[in-house]
Amino acid sequence: MLLNRFETAMMNNAARAFVQKHYEARKLERLGGSVRGRHVLEVGCGRGLGVEILLDRFGAASVDAFDLDPRMVELSRARLAPRGDRVKVWQGSVTSIRADDASYDAVFDFGIIHHVPAWRDALSEIFRVLRPGGRLFAEEVLAKFVCHPLWRRVLDHPQHDRFDRKAFAQALGAAGFELRVSDELWGDFAWFVADKPSAA
Numbered sequence: 539m540l541l542n543r544f545e546t547a548m549m550n551n552a553a554r555a556f557v558q559k560h561y562e563a564r565k566l567e568r569l570g571g572s573v574r575g576r577h578v579l580e581v582g583c584g585r586g587l588g589v590e591i592l593l594d595r596f597g598a599a600s601v602d603a604f605d606l607d608p609r610m611v612e613l614s615r616a617r618l619a620p621r622g623d624r625v626k627v628w629q630g631s632v633t634s635i636r637a638d639d640a641s642y643d644a645v646f647d648f649g650i651i652h653h654v655p656a657w658r659d660a661l662s663e664i665f666r667v668l669r670p671g672g673r674l675f676a677e678e679v680l681a682k683f684v685c686h687p688l689w690r691r692v693l694d695h696p697q698h699d700r701f702d703r704k705a706f707a708q709a710l711g712a713a714g715f716e717l718r719v720s721d722e723l724w725g726d727f728a729w730f731v732a733d734k735p736s737a738a
Contacts, residue, residue, distance in 0.1 A: 566677060569731045572597045575598075576598055576643035579641070579644070579667065580603040581646070584610050584614070586603070603626070604627065604628045638667070642668055644674070647678070680703060681701055710732045716732060718732060
């Protein structure tokens with residue numbers, strides 16, 4: 539689902555970049571560790587800030603990334619061009635990832651899955667493209683926020699079958715993941731680190 543103008547502005551400004559760099563990324567790193575030297579995927583890359591964080595803070599050797607919005611893909615490509623062949627960006631959907639099975643050591647979701655109507659399909663696709671022993675790092679917006687009357691007026695989020703922290707954790711298990719840790723803020727936002735079993 540594409541972001542509307544208001545949310546595009548919310549997600550592409552200096553304040554959002556500061557929070558993503560100095561709070562959200564730090565939180566995920568504390569919960570799940572680094573991905574030093576690994577081949578990583580970011581789902582819903584926006585303008586490319588997350589890819590920079592994965593390279594610079596998490597230590598990824600290379601990052602593939604995609605976004606549903608072709609405008610964001612072009613912004614990402616321009617921003618990340620100096621990174622050379624360490625980065626690959628394309629237009630795509632998290633419910634149909636253009637990658638082979640077991641392609642990635644880690645997958646990062648910086649608040650994308652709550653935009654997806656068939657969000658359980660997104661988890662299944664992420665599980666598919668992770669190698670056995672690979673790790674999902676997810677930061678998500680929960681139903682309490684998504685369905686709040688104020689935010690419903692300005693944000694275009696799916697309203698049916700939204701998840702809270704417990705439902706997302708259960709869906710991770712149903713997709714085959716082993717949940718390692720999760721945390722929550724105000725019942726509105728949550729973080730999850732989950733692994734694809736080595737025997738998968």
